[in-house]
Amino acid sequence: MKLQTCEMHTGGEPLRIIESGYPDIPGETLLEKRSFVRKNLDHLRKQLMWEPRGHFDMYGALLVKVSRPEADLAVIFMHNEGYSTMCGHACIALARYAVDKGLVKSVTSPETKVTIECPCGLVECFTDLISGHTRFVSVPAFVFQTDVAIHVDGYGELRVDISYGGAFYAILAAKTAGLNVKKSGILELVNLAASITESVKKQVKLYHPESSDLAFLYGTILTDGKDEHSGKPTANVCVFANRQVDRSPCGSGVTARVALQFYKGFLGIGQTLLFESAKTGDIFSGKAVEETRIGDFQAVKVEVGGKGWYTGSATFTLEDEDKLGKGFLL
Structure with missing residues (x-):
């Protein structure tokens, strides 16, 4: 080989x-x-x-x-x-x-x-x-469901948003579970995110209008809770697959977050928001560029920027x- x-x-x-x-x-x-x-x-x-x-x-x-x-x-x-x-x-x-x-x-x-x-x-x-x-x-990004109440062992009831950016993510401000994406230890954040992912998988049935192969929860994104367009970066940590931690701000995760922010009215077409990896400090840009639809979902096309080395x-x-x-x- x-x-x-x-x-x-x-x-x-x-x-x-x-x-x-x-x-x-x-x-x-x-x-x-x-x-x-x-x-x-x-x-x-x-x-x-x-x-x-x-x-x-x-x-x-x-x-x-x-x-x-x-x-x-x-x-x-x-x-x-x-x-x-x-x-x-x-x-x-x-x-x-x-x-x-x-x-x-x-x-x-x-x-x-x-x-x-x-x-x-x-x-x-x-x-x-x-x-x-x-x-x-x-591909078109969309919000599957917002304010979903789930029971998470060790944390009780938490409310998450579920958004699609090429993959499905559960999205939650870490402070609602008593953590801080920048100050809390990575193991604490991973334990929380992984627990949310497993709970959502058990309690929420996902659907994608194009293929059932796309209808699975990829991971959980913990944010700093800063969703409105402010000109300052918003930080997050993405935990996906088997407790794997994305060192970058996560491109598909940024796409999902922009779709969620647009859906909630925090971000308009053409407005750029900066997304920071809470642990490495690297920055991706993200903005909604065009409204569209995918199946029964209102959707948006999202542009994300960064550099590979x-x-x-x-x-x-x-x-x-x-x-x-x-x-x-x-």
């Missing part, structure tokens, strides 16, 4: 881009390819995301053949637990990578458009050729008798 990768990060959140080593992935749609990889090639995810090559919070992107002609590249996202449907920090890094690797159909100045086929749909990215800064417009490249191998090399987590 030999797997070739390019290593990047966005806002401190790692991205391991898998360039070669996987077999061809069958499937007419990217969701079908994602399903095939999950059922048949999950051992490769464990080798690349888990120790000793990765770690508990590693994140990856598998490049596959596009199934939609308008796309420049197609990607299957992966993490410590499995496979997500959207990843904003990855799209930000992948767009810069695609321009640098000559994967786009045409290069224009000052920005080059990169269309990425994600499991949730097409994501349009625009990368500045000089700075490398990227902004992306994801290169950290290296790697060739990974597995020796036949290396049992630990197949992947493990502590």
Whole structure:
């Protein structure tokens, strides 16, 4: 086995881009390819995301053949637990990578458009050729339900909002549970967020108008409670998958938060809000750019901006008798 990768990060959140080593992935749609990889090639995810090559919070992107002609590249996202449907920090890094690797159909100045086929749909990215800064417009984002009362073991009744930004998130101001996203310890925040995620999964049935494969709760976002447009950053921590902590402000999470803020009237079309990672301090921009609909839901298209950085490249191998090399987590 030999797997070739390019290593990047966005806002401190790692991205391991898998360039070669996987077999061809069958499937007419990217969701079908994602399903095939999950059922048949999950051992490769464990080798690349888990120790000793990765770690508990590693994140990856598998490049596959596009199934939609308008796309420049197609990607299957992966993490410590499995496979997500959207990843904003990855799209930000992948767009810069695609321009640098000559994967786009045409290069224009000052920005080059990169269309990425994600499991949730097409994501349009625009990368500045000089700075490398990227902004992306994801699939329509919408609010599923607000002020949902759930019982959370150890915390009692909490009320959360559920919003979709390419993936579903439960969103809650941390102070309502007695915590502070900047001052509280990361383990306290993870325990709260993970408990909320599990409670919502048990108590709320999600629905997506395009595919049942998209109808699952990806994680919980704990915020500082600053939702109104003020010109100052609002901080959050996103905990997703199996208690995995996003080091960045979380691109799909920012998308979901903007949709929620727009829905509640805190943010208007064209207004930019800054989103800060409560633990690394990195900043993404987010703004609602266009009202739309998806099924029965009022929705909005959201633009998110940030920058991905290169950290290296790697060739990974597995020796036949290396049992630990197949992947493990502590």
